[in-house]
Amino acid sequence: MPMTEQEVLEKVRETLVEALGVDDDEVTPEATLTGDLGAESIDFLDIVFRLEKAFNIKIPRGELFPDNVLNNPEFVQDGKLTDEGLKQLKERMPHLDLSGFEQDPDVNKLAELFSVQTIINYVRDKVNSN
Amino acid sequence: MRWIWIDRFVEFEPGVRAVATKNVTLAEEHLHDHWEAFPVHPASLIIEGMAQTAGILVGQAREFSEKVVLAKIAKAEFSDIVVPGDCITFEAMLETIADEAAVTRGIVKRGGEKIAEVNLMFSHIDHNFAGQKFPKENFVFTGQFQRMVEPFLEGRHG
Incomplete structure (x- = not known):
């Protein structure tokens, strides 16, 4: 069964809260990773690793970022x-x-x-x- | 001289898990000033001990061919202080390893009791920094670090 936008958002939110040490309510769809959530270069790789685990997917390097x-x-x-x-x-x-x-x-x-x-x-x- | 904050490995399962111990003693000079009236082993050095335990686990997983540097402290939570006379153990688990980086989870214990959780991320620097070149020799894994883990690897390396 396909995942809904909301289900994806919830899991992405959980991932970003852990990877970036931000609060739940900061992770809105409009929030930018570097500007609003303070992500630095190594965080992008961390986010990729965590998304792969959370969603059980493989993210080839250079595809998401x-x-x-x-x-x-x-x-x-x-x-x-x-x-x-x-x-x-x-x-x-x-x-x-x-x-x-x-x-x-x-x-x-x-x-x-x-x-x-x-x-x-x-x-x-x-x-x-x- | 290397700044080594673990005393020895007690378990080493290549690519999976490593456990190192450290005895904290009042003979260590940093404890004279941190603090004179109430010596406490600094949390930053507990993180360093975990980084060394986990970093060697990560380095060995690629046969020490990568230059492994600490890139991110994803989590560092402490529930108690460490004082002279304590023997602490660092248990590091390799969670993810890829060409560019690795992620570890870690628990610090005193006796059987968990006193900290330290999760780290390491960069394989030759694969990052937009192709920037670093010295050829592996300045991270010098003899002293490798010797610590050698007893567990005998028979594995030719």
Whole structure:
């Protein structure tokens, strides 16, 4: 039976409370991981490990959060994503809302795009496609 | 010189679990100032003891080929203090290990009694930091750390 958005949210909330040491009520769908919940780089990997366990899924690296896109000079120039980089990101991360970011694709701002909703979108599709 | 905060391993199950002990003694200088009238083994050094126990467990799981550094203290909760004369044990369990990192759970006990829970995350640094290069030699697992665990690994390494 497919998981509902609410069921996914509850489990994601539990995961983020443990990974980031935040309170339940801080984990709203709109909350951003770095800005609102204080996530740092190592936390992204921790979140991936915990989601894999909580939902019994496998999350290939670079699928939920970007990795090699940002290290590739073809995709990033002068700290901004190139058109090719943006295209790659869109293809690889359909769960991520890039509207707004496209106007000023500064890589440093990319992390701010990741919200609790981004994780919910990703996990919901992953769990329900199995 | 390494700053070692465990005395010896008493159990070591490669890739699964490790148990180390530490005897806390008033001969240790840090206890003279922390604090003179009431010596207490600092919680930060209890975390370090767990990081060393768990870090060696993580390092051995990849045959000491990775540079393992403490990346995150996911949880550190203490229910009692540790004072001179106490013998504490660090029990570390390897929960997850991947190319980039590892996660451990840990319990600190005195006698049979649990006095702390310390859950950690370690980074395999050659796989992180956006491809930044580190020295070739493994500066984490020098002889002293490896010798501590050698008795449990005899016959395993050629």
